[in-house]
Amino acid sequence: MSHPFSRRNFLKTAGTAAAASFIAPNCFLLAEEAKGANEKIAVASIGCGGRGNDIFRGFMSCAEAQLVAVADCYKSRRTNLANACEGKAYLDFHEFLADPSIDAVIVATPDHWHVPAAIAAAKAKKSCYVEKPLGLTIAENLMCEKVFAENGVFFQYGTQQRSQHNCWLGCECVRQGNIGKVVAIEVDAPNGGSGGDATEAPIPDDLGEDGYRQWLGTAPVRPYSVDRCKVPGTYYIYDYSIGYLGGWGAHPLDIMVWGSEADLSGIVTVEGTGKIGPGLYDTVHNWEMKIMLGDVPLTFKTGGDRTRFIGETGEWIQVSRGGTSASKPELLTAPAPEDEILPRSGHHCQNLLQAMKTGKQPVSTLFDAVRSDNISQLCDIAVRTGSVVKWDAVKQELVDATDEQKKMLKREYHA
16 A cells, blocks of 8 residues: 655655665675675674663673674773673774774763764775664754765664554554554653763763763763763753653654654654753753644653654554554454565664665664654754744755744754
8 A cells, every 4th residue: 555655755845866866875884895604704793881881781692793892981881792792892892993894883881972983984885783862953954964875874763662563553554544544643751850960070080081071072071970970860851861851752753753654744843841951950841842744733741751642533543662552453453475565673773784785774764863853852942942934844944944043953063
């Protein structure tokens, strides 16, 4: 069944160079550049904290992978994981990017390093597994897409729900038209918060001055404080993140773009409310957004983790990592294998490795990562400016934008 807003139809109707560049052509990796069936893929990891450790272990479980190097600002973290894989430990990941034997890189840093690290890896011809959310700004997202396209390497987004069968099933059934045309979408994501202590404190020996400077990267230089470099500060401080609008919103919004391409059907209009601060934690929380994806209304608010697609007859399918449900059980009837629209994946890390061997796109593409993350970015702009924000996904630009909105498309970087 052909979807009215399929990627194929989008490319046919876009008709602009900007639209063409939006579809990152990293699937056009030359066949002779793909790894042989029995050849190990050398993987290095940037970021060895909680989530970085999990992804590292995920790749270690894949027979196709050989973990060879790790980088982290904390000495104990990088040493521990380097010992686990019998690889090399680095403070600065740029040092191992020059190694041509490394094929792929895990980016599991705090949010503000995601795109800079991924871009550096792509320029070094490394494919990447990049944790969510994507960028700090829309400008970062579009630059990331451009660089990956130019360098012909693969990108796997850390939206691992795409490798859960129940999430695939729910989105596949929506794509198959089981609820008819999608006329409304509801998205909930866990809330962020305020608080945090900005009191200056000594830099711990495990981090050190060099490690802290590396941790800050291009973000503004601030005195070290205990709450700054640990969870939830790494998620809730605006220097490094837009908060759970993107950090958790990435998951249900990614399901939204996987199950429906309503965001490509017309101008995206965003308005809503949220709270900011007080304290060190100054990202948006308690948000409630009203969004139009062309003529499809989307509500995005704090709550649990769910994406509900509502069809023209009132029937619905709801997807979350905890399970998939529907207004009628028969709506979750999967098609015959030959009629499936969405790709399947049973292991998110291995899926990237398989893409590198076969030349086929991973299940969580950069094209979709940009689509969902831009929604989060537009919400942040709308709340912070107190205005209605309009976005043209084909031309990749704001519509009727104020100077204040335009300013928020990018950030000034520390040298």
